[in-house]
Amino acid sequence: MKLIIQIPCLNEAESLPATLASLPKQVTYFDTVEWLVIDDGSTDNTSEVAHQSGVDHVLRLPHNQGLAKAFMAGLEESLRQGADVIVNTDADNQYDASCIPDLVAPIMSGEAQIVIGARPIEEIAHFSPLKRRLQRLGSFAVRLASGTSIPDAASGFRAFHRDAAMQLYVFNPFTYTLETIIQAGRKYIPITSVPVRVNGPTRPSRLFRSTPVYIWQSIKTTLRIATLYRPLRTLSWVALFMALPGVIAILRFLFLYVSGDGRGHIQSLAIAGTLLSIAAIIAMGGLIADLVAANRRLLEDIRSRLLRGEIERASSVKRDAQVRSPST
DSSP states (O other), X not given: OEEEEEXXXXXXXXXXXXXXXXXXXXXXXXXXXXXXXXXXXXXXXXXXXXXXXXXXXXXXXXXXXXXXXXXHHHHHHHHHTTOSEEEEOXXXXXXXXXXXXXXXXXXXXXXXXXXXXXXXXGGOTTSOHHHHHHHHHHHHHHHHHHOOOOSOTTOOOEEEXXXXXXXXXXXXXXXXXXXXXXXXXXXXXXXXXXXXXXXXXXXXXXXOSSHHHHHHHHHHHHHHHHHHHSHHHHHHHHHHHHHHHHHHXXXXXXXXXXXXXXXXXXXXXXXXXXXXXXXXXHHHHHHHXXXXXXXXXXXXXXXXXXXXXHHHHHHHXXXXXXXXXXXX
């Protein structure tokens, strides 16, 4: 059994050595533990520092593509390197690496294929009260959208079984954290969480410039993902929201008309007609989007099968090479 610990990096030459120093080289359940650094187009010497620190694999992207792309590139590279389980952690040493055995335990016991490390949000001193409330609210929204019970949706400390990793593909360009949970719920991939510890902050977050930006991006991300994976349900609620005032306007006009006071209230019918027409267009858009989503699920399945075949062929070639090497 092989475990690969992957670390997406962008200009992390200063913080990476401390993060790597805390990572284990032996973990219960696994015969081999390897490290993978994904250099997301860094302009400093992140890749060189990774090599000097004894990292087993360094994947350097040609230019900065964002955290989500770096995360996905890491998953695919880990699978190509023969990982049975993949642990993702941050380069700023936010997460306590000694919790990795706890993180992979539900996968090894067969309880889940994805495990999220739940941080002690209420105990983290550098989290402001506003940020704590936003974390709770965001995780609640993701639980509703995904049908899961993950308490810390924004945590990047997580473990993936190889079968789950092959099924994931992140569309959002900013972050993978929310979308992978919603995908797991949508695809019925067993997912759970375990409590983990965190280290003190080493630098400010680079993902979002400020709390308002974080809020806005989180709202956009959640709505986009909900529409992407459950378009009919999401757009039906939007259509209902638009249609309800229209129905109320019609009922108001009918009440006034029956009461003998309908003259002069034709504007209620005009407003109602407009709102109901918009609602009908949105509902039709939901039906079309649902058909497109069915096609996307088929393409995701094809991608997963192709990736699995590629990995199995690579593993077969590697085994054949190892068998032939003693006789040469």
